[in-house]
Amino acid sequence: MNILFFLKPKSELAYINDYHTLRQALEIMEYHKYSSVPILNKEGKYVGSITEGDLLWSLKRWNLLNLKDAEDISVMKVERRLDYQCVTAKSKMEDLIGRAMEQNFVPVVDDEGHFIGMITRRDIIEYCYTRMKGGK
Structure with missing residues (x-):
């Protein structure tokens, strides 16, 4: 299975740019009700979370x-405890699952490091649960 099956595209997600202020970061996270978000630079590359x-x-x-x-x-x-590790569109499902076990979401980047979206742990679990129950 291709990991892009699970991808939520960047256009549907909240993220913070590296030029935002602490207050802007707080407001973005409050508005979207996210407990963690990716940080992107001006070129759209993943910087961290x-x-x-x-x-x-x-x-x-x-x-x-x-x-x-x-x-x-x-x-x-802001001192960050840890940055979520990302995968590429070509990554193996094992790499995705391994990261999802440690992180709420897994950032997905293209070959040049540009953020293209994320895969949530919830979506992976939901897929597995549906399959376990006999659904598709």
């Missing part, structure tokens, strides 16, 4: 209680 926890601990570390202050801080200054 950021979580609610990363943002929360940064607010605490910098003693920011006023969101106005978060408008002057680049999201790239």
